[in-house]
Amino acid sequence: MLTDRDRIEKQKRSLSLTRLHRALSRLTSTITIMNTGAHPDDEHNGLLAYLRLGLGMRVIVACSTRGEGGQNALGPEWLGALGIMRSREMEEAARELDADVHWLGHGPDDAIHDFGFSKNGDRTFDRWGEKRIVERLVRAYRTERPDIVLPTFLDVPGQHGHHRAMTRAAETAVGLAADPSAFPEHFDEGLTTWQVAKFYLPAWSGGGDTYDDEVPPPAMTLPLEATDLEPVSGVSYDHIGEWSRYYHASQGMGRWYDIGDTEWPLHLKLSAQGSVAEASIFGSLPSTLADLARETELPQSVVDALMRADGAIGKAIERFPERSAIVDALLQAAHQVEKALEEAPDAFLETHGHRLQRKLVEIDAALCEAEQVFVRAVAEPAALSPGATGTLILHLSGNAGTAVVDADMRLPAGVSASLKETLPQRIVYALTAAADAPFTRQYQPGWSSLGGNGNASVDVRAQIGSRSVIVTVDLEEPLTVAPQHSLNLQPNAFIIPADGERPELTIKAASAGRVGFSAPAGWAIKETDGALTLSPPASIVPGLVTISPLVDGQPAMRISPIAYPHIGRTSFREPELLRVLALDLKLPEGAKIGYVGGGADRVGLWLGRMGLDVTELDAQALSGDLSHFTTIVVGIFAFGIRKDLAAATARLHRFVEEGGHLLTLYHRPVDGWQPAATPPKRIDIGSPSVRWRVTDPTAEVTVLEPDHPLLRGPNRITSADWDGWDKERGLYFAARWDDAYVPLLAMHDPEEQPLKGALISAEIGEGRHTHTSLVLHHQLDKLTPGVFRLVANLVQPA
Numbered sequence: 001m002l003t004d005r006d007r008i009e010k011q012k013r014s015l016s017l018t019r020l021h022r023a024l025s026r027l028t029s030t031i032t033i034m035n036t037g038a039h040p041d042d043e044h045n046g047l048l049a050y051l052r053l054g055l056g057m058r059v060i061v062a063c064s065t066r067g068e069g070g071q072n073a074l075g076p077e078w079l080g081a082l083g084i085m086r087s088r089e090m091e092e093a094a095r096e097l098d099a100d101v102h103w104l105g106h107g108p109d110d111a112i113h114d115f116g117f118s119k120n121g122d123r124t125f126d127r128w129g130e131k132r133i134v135e136r137l138v139r140a141y142r143t144e145r146p147d148i149v150l151p152t153f154l155d156v157p158g159q160h161g162h163h164r165a166m167t168r169a170a171e172t173a174v175g176l177a178a179d180p181s182a183f184p185e186h187f188d189e190g191l192t193t194w195q196v197a198k199f200y201l202p203a204w205s206g207g208g209d210t211y212d213d214e215v216p217p218p219a220m221t222l223p224l225e226a227t228d229l230e231p232v233s234g235v236s237y238d239h240i241g242e243w244s245r246y247y248h249a250s251q252g253m254g255r256w257y258d259i260g261d262t263e264w265p266l267h268l269k270l271s272a273q274g275s276v277a278e279a280s281i282f283g284s285l286p287s288t289l290a291d292l293a294r295e296t297e298l299p300q301s302v303v304d305a306l307m308r309a310d311g312a313i314g315k316a317i318e319r320f321p322e323r324s325a326i327v328d329a330l331l332q333a334a335h336q337v338e339k340a341l342e343e344a345p346d347a348f349l350e351t352h353g354h355r356l357q358r359k360l361v362e363i364d365a366a367l368c369e370a371e372q373v374f375v376r377a378v379a380e381p382a383a384l385s386p387g388a389t390g391t392l393i394l395h396l397s398g399n400a401g402t403a404v405v406d407a408d409m410r411l412p413a414g415v416s417a418s419l420k421e422t423l424p425q426r427i428v429y430a431l432t433a434a435a436d437a438p439f440t441r442q443y444q445p446g447w448s449s450l451g452g453n454g455n456a457s458v459d460v461r462a463q464i465g466s467r468s469v470i471v472t473v474d475l476e477e478p479l480t481v482a483p484q485h486s487l488n489l490q491p492n493a494f495i496i497p498a499d500g501e502r503p504e505l506t507i508k509a510a511s512a513g514r515v516g517f518s519a520p521a522g523w524a525i526k527e528t529d530g531a532l533t534l535s536p537p538a539s540i541v542p543g544l545v546t547i548s549p550l551v552d553g554q555p556a557m558r559i560s561p562i563a564y565p566h567i568g569r570t571s572f573r574e575p576e577l578l579r580v581l582a583l584d585l586k587l588p589e590g591a592k593i594g595y596v597g598g599g600a601d602r603v604g605l606w607l608g609r610m611g612l613d614v615t616e617l618d619a620q621a622l623s624g625d626l627s628h629f630t631t632i633v634v635g636i637f638a639f640g641i642r643k644d645l646a647a648a649t650a651r652l653h654r655f656v657e658e659g660g661h662l663l664t665l666y667h668r669p670v671d672g673w674q675p676a677a678t679p680p681k682r683i684d685i686g687s688p689s690v691r692w693r694v695t696d697p698t699a700e701v702t703v704l705e706p707d708h709p710l711l712r713g714p715n716r717i718t719s720a721d722w723d724g725w726d727k728e729r730g731l732y733f734a735a736r737w738d739d740a741y742v743p744l745l746a747m748h749d750p751e752e753q754p755l756k757g758a759l760i761s762a763e764i765g766e767g768r769h770t771h772t773s774l775v776l777h778h779q780l781d782k783l784t785p786g787v788f789r790l791v792a793n794l795v796q797p798a
Helices: 004-028 045-054 079-097 121-128 130-144 161-177 184-189 237-245 289-293 300-318 323-343 346-370 603-609 643-647 649-657 776-781 785-794
Strands: 032-037 058-063 100-103 148-151 198-202 222-225 263-271 373-380 389-398 404-410 415-423 426-433 457-464 467-474 488-490 493-497 505-510 524-528 531-535 543-547 557-564 568-575 578-583 592-596 613-616 631-634 661-664 683-685 734-737 741-743 759-764 767-772
Touching (some): 004 045, 004 323, 004 346, 032 045, 032 161, 045 058, 045 079, 045 237, 045 263, 058 079, 058 130, 079 100, 079 568, 100 130, 121 130, 121 161, 130 161, 130 184, 148 161, 161 198, 161 263, 289 300, 289 346, 300 323, 323 346, 346 467, 373 457, 373 467, 389 404, 389 457, 493 603, 578 785, 603 631, 603 776, 643 649, 649 767, 734 741, 776 785
Parallel strands (some): 032 058, 058 100, 148 198, 493 578, 592 613, 592 631, 631 661, 661 767
Antiparallel strands (some): 222 263, 389 426, 404 457, 415 426, 505 531, 524 531, 683 734, 741 759, 759 767
16 A cells, blocks of 8 residues: 555656656757737637647747736736736746747736727727737747747637737738838847748637627638647646646636547648648648758758757657656757757858757756756745845755756846855855845746746756756746835725715824825824824815825835735735725615625725625625625625525525615626526526627716616716726626616617616515626726715615
8 A cells, every 4th residue: 555655756756757758848849839819818728738748849828918907706906916916827827838928018007908808909909009019029029939820819800809909910020020121129139030930820710608700710721630648647638728727717717628629720821931731730840850950951960960969859758758868868969959059050040040049958958857956946035125135045856966066046136146055955045135126027028938937047057967957947936126115004095075074084004114194285194003094174176185105215015915826926016005085975874785705806895985884794694694784795706706605595585575685796607697596587698798798988878767766866876977987887798687677777889789788677576686797896996986976876775
């Protein structure tokens, strides 16, 4: 019988062999393919798994945005913090595929960012700048030198406007990347022109639950088929793709299918060889070192070196898992590749030198895996403030203790390292951040499967046989330079009436530093018993007042930790501001609200800040007496996230029938929403969702029932309440509903028919059920004035 120790050792050996096999599989191809998309989770994971792990290609995902305008099914992170989270998810998804990532956009402050759903590529270009995104793609082609480019989606009506813009820009950039007159500033940076050999389109529709391609896909010119299983895992490539997609957990991705896709039909749109019939995706491309030897007229010594290197790689793979034989073969392959680089003519190196240089890096990585040279790099602490010190420890295991010779650090600007001690199983460095060390960037420009990621990494040199091998090791938790003290104001926003009595506002300022405020004219701030008291002026103009606090004399920053099992630990840094919104707001009398959140919105928090009586309902509360609540609010996605809520559906229906008011915020069809069972009476959510949303935040709103109780009071909703909305009006609109429901609003995007499923309400028994698809949670976070008035109406007793 195996002991726990035996099982652990067996698992370690299995993982080590998996890493070795994948390191060897990199060596079989000299081809690079780039898959272009607009958001993290746009990549063709199953197809990319086949191209990388089945065919040996280098795979790069070029992504235009960080997904910061999307939704979060896991927690409260949104906008910039969500962009950090989804960037990490993309990196971990790429790690599963052994792929690289090239980011084109750099967060919400960059022009190329995720500004929310768009239905039109031209409107996306209006926001991004068509020339800007094309230039960044040209730069990506010239930097990464892909032989093949494949967008994820088609540029057709019914598809996300971001997707359409990326596909169009990716095609435009193919011609410009090879044009020496296009973006000549690239050449000052050491880049040269690059000719993409093939530009494919997917020959399948992007329609489904979300999108609705209006025209059929282009004709298939190449049937790409993966009938074999991946050798090490023994599963299909599409299943590996789903393992990768799981890391996009904030978007609810990752499914296990009994039978995954094994065919991906492609359409060859552009080819450097002109119109050609293809039998293989490798057609007309030098896909191996042996192919390179036959590519052009080369000196015989170079031909021989390339052929010998190709043969040595084949031998290394053939001898798997015999580590010593693999090491011998790889040492020979490296020697021959270096010989080819030394003796090849300049014209050959200009076109193909990058393939040989990368092959050496890949051989070094495979040598370390075969020789079991394992190095972990850990910074303690992972965040340094200017002037602070720390340590960086290299943990050596396997044969690393005897093989590692030295290491070179790549550190953030203003951070230095000095050797502290060398021990058999670890090397310790002292880290020092200069007093003027700048804060590190939050959004990285790329991610490599071969390491060198984040703001710091370590180039480890090891002696393996006759070769001095260099492998790049990333830190287990990225090293950053951040403010010494974070400021957390609780609360950091207030909603106050513009007229009538205004109480003093009490704020707790959590920071180890010295906090200071500069009060606007007419406002008073005083400190009492560790808390701050903010007194508004006697007369205040409706609107938003923003106060910027200081910590130790510097603009205050809030550092929010982000930690999830699938992405590890990271953080998001942003200015901490105190915001006070004064508005004409009346609250419903006698409202006692129960809030059921799924962790994806902060509606319960805002209801409390409005001055309403709110109780967060946990599983125990949901199973208890609900009759003392006048209103129960269910947050977005909650029926799909909280099993206790789904189990309480019948009790919620009874709550309505006995006189309560149930308000449900938008849900996707996949969020546990059963049209005939989840709401008290049937409501069908529209699908595909591209047809059931209004993306224009300025879209005109027609009030269908102006005297309906939810629009009449306690705040009379007028056209002014629809001003200043951010990102969009609503999504996942109801498409069909029971006759008991009354639609209250109509709205639509340009050149579309009005949608009436944004806000519907029904009297049921003695109570009421209201369902809304308006993005109320986002508008509350953005302090949109009219939304607070509307929400106050929507939570009134039945």
